[in-house]
Amino acid sequence: MSKNRKAEEYVSQELEPKLFPLLLGESSLRPKRLFYKGALPEKDSIGIAMVGTRRPGSSAPELCRRLVHSLKGTKAVIVSGLAQGIDSYCHEAALEAGLPTIAVIAQGIDARIPGERADLARRILESGGAILSEYAGDQASLKGMFPARNRIISGLSRATVLVQSKNKGGALITADYCLGEGKLLLAVPGDFDSEVACGPNLYLDCGKAKPIFLPESLRVQAGIPLTAHSQEAPSLQNLAHTGCQLSQEATMIFTKFNGFRKTFSEIQEDCNFKTGNILAILTELEIAGLVQTKDNMQFYFNGSL
Missing domain, CATH: 3.40.50.450 (Rossmann fold)
Structure with missing residues (x-):
């Protein structure tokens, strides 16, 4: 087109x-x-x-x-x-x-x-x-x-x-x-x-x-193949090829919540990190393309493993 x-x-x-x-x-x-x-x-x-x-x-x-x-x-x-x-x-x-x-x-x-x-x-x-x-x-x-x-x-x-x-x-x-x-x-x-x-x-x-x-x-x-030149979605496996390396804490949180939508409060309840640390980790994951949010209230962990 x-x-x-x-x-x-x-x-x-x-x-x-x-x-x-x-x-x-x-x-x-x-x-x-x-x-x-x-x-x-x-x-x-x-x-x-x-x-x-x-x-x-x-x-x-x-x-x-x-x-x-x-x-x-x-x-x-x-x-x-x-x-x-x-x-x-x-x-x-x-x-x-x-x-x-x-x-x-x-x-x-x-x-x-x-x-x-x-x-x-x-x-x-x-x-x-x-x-x-x-x-x-x-x-x-x-x-x-x-x-x-x-x-x-x-x-x-x-x-x-x-x-x-x-x-x-x-x-x-x-x-x-x-x-x-x-x-x-x-x-x-x-x-x-x-x-x-x-x-x-x-x-x-x-x-x-x-x-x-x-x-x-x-x-x-639907039986739709990837094109030969397509790039995979951001994932823990292929992030290294882009030169992006996640911290151990970010890797842990992403692995725990991948595929789910979580509020900030839910993340706090399920993780043993301080508020400032969670904010830093979420920012790291957003930059890597593994987490999306529109309102900073709900976070979508929808990368692929």
Whole structure:
């Protein structure tokens, strides 16, 4: 995908069916017409649909970020619907990770996109991604266009990931399209009393979806190989190659909490270090890329061992 162009420079174009991107041309769900702006993915790219509710839980941004970042170093293209919530979080995570992303919209390809979604669409185009629609011009959204949009999301993709969803909604429609094509449906398990976990848990409980218990398992479950020139995520094994050496205390804390989210208080309770020492260790781990935090209250130990 080409980059470094302003979004307004992209003029909408119609695609011939034989040029439909990813798996859409082979799909029984392919539309008769398809319009796009931006740059289409390379032929050997692998579409991964990531969908969910517009009103997800508070952990959703980090959940989407970890899932998407687990695909760094692959030919994955993140496909979603540019809606609020899970869709936008996944597009955002792809931009952050440097992965191409495709947004399929339920309106005319030239219709105005309102609110913050307009800025996200602009950034997708400028990063080398694409906006797709089966509707020409400035056709406004109608209710029936959203299920139709969802079938294209599934049709483009090798697998669909159900991140968070209530027991009804567009994400489940996409999941059903995925199953109808005989494609792989993956789902993130959640607490059984969480409303936004109802959808994934339902499909997992009846055996229609396979679970993703760890973000890192997404790539393996979907059968996406690392590219030959890819670099591994920061880990204790490969940090030495970068010239970064952790202290004994930092190594111990990372090993203890790897793969988990911890508050500062929880770290204090589980470790015998003074407050100043813990702060120094967390800073060391952040610099090494093994710990992330946005608010200095919750710390994500999500490197790989």
